[in-house]
Amino acid sequence: MLKAIPGVAMTLIGLSTSLMFPHIAIAEEIICQGNLGAITVDNVKVPQGKTCTLSKTTVKGNIVVERGATLKAIGTKVNGSIQAEGASLVDVNSSATVGGSIQVKQGSAARVVSTRITGDVQFESNSGQLVANQNQIGGNLQAVQNTGGVTIRQNRINGNLQCKENAPKPIGGSNIVQGSKEDQCANL
Numbered sequence: 423m424l425k426a427i428p429g430v431a432m433t434l435i436g437l438s439t440s441l442m443f444p445h446i447a448i449a450e451e452i453i454c455q456g457n458l459g460a461i462t463v464d465n466v467k468v469p470q471g472k473t474c475t476l477s478k479t480t481v482k483g484n485i486v487v488e489r490g491a492t493l494k495a496i497g498t499k500v501n502g503s504i505q506a507e508g509a510s511l512v513d514v515n516s517s518a519t520v521g522g523s524i525q526v527k528q529g530s531a532a533r534v535v536s537t538r539i540t541g542d543v544q545f546e547s548n549s550g551q552l553v554a555n556q557n558q559i560g561g562n563l564q565a566v567q568n569t570g571g572v573t574i575r576q577n578r579i580n581g582n583l584q585c586k587e588n589a590p591k592p593i594g595g596s597n598i599v600q601g602s603k604e605d606q607c608a609n610l
Contacts, residue, residue: 465502468493468509484522487512489529503541506532511550523561526552531570542581545572555594562601565592574610583607 451465452458454474458466465483468474473492476485481500487493489508496516503522506512509529514520514537523541526532531550534543534557542561545552550570554563554577562581565572568588575594577583582601585592591606603610 565607574607583610585610 451467452463454466454468454476455472457475457477458479460478462480462482466474466476466481466485468485468487468491470488471490475494476496476498478497481498481502484502485493485495485500485504487504487506487509491509492511493504493506493509493513495504495514495518498514498518500519501521504512504514504520504524506526507528509526511530512526512532514524515533515535518537520537520539520541523544524534524539525544526548527544527546529548531552532545532548533553535553535555536557538558540560543554543557543559543563545565545568547567548570552565552568552570552572555573555575557577559577559579559581563574563577563579563583565574565585565588571590572585572588572592573594574583574592574597576596579597579599579601582604583597583599584604585607586605588606592610594610597610
């Protein structure tokens, strides 16, 4: 019968776990409340009430913008998505690229200009001015239940352009939509 040697059992368990799952990596999250320049990071979180400016930054994962926070992403590359709930401002522009989607919900204002988005752009239940201009969107652009005004102009959308229950109704035009233009955006 083997006798346990204190400390050895835990070391063996840890060693065997790392040998069984060598591909597991822990992604780091940067808490951004200031400026990040041309560096590469895993994930970015903009904490409640703070402002983060990304200038030509590469984000390998996602960006999360918390309540009352502001994100300014200028010429930034995001491999994942940008998710904002209750944010003050989400401003993505200047030849930025987003490999996932941009979702801005229950916040204030957002500006998505001259950006390439592989997934969808979704503006839902926001109270401030929303702008989507001169973007290339691989999925859908959706604007639902916004009250601060929505401008949608000169976008190339591979999916659908869907707008409903916005007051006032969205304005804009010159959008090239591969799918359908629906409801309040039928004439944009």
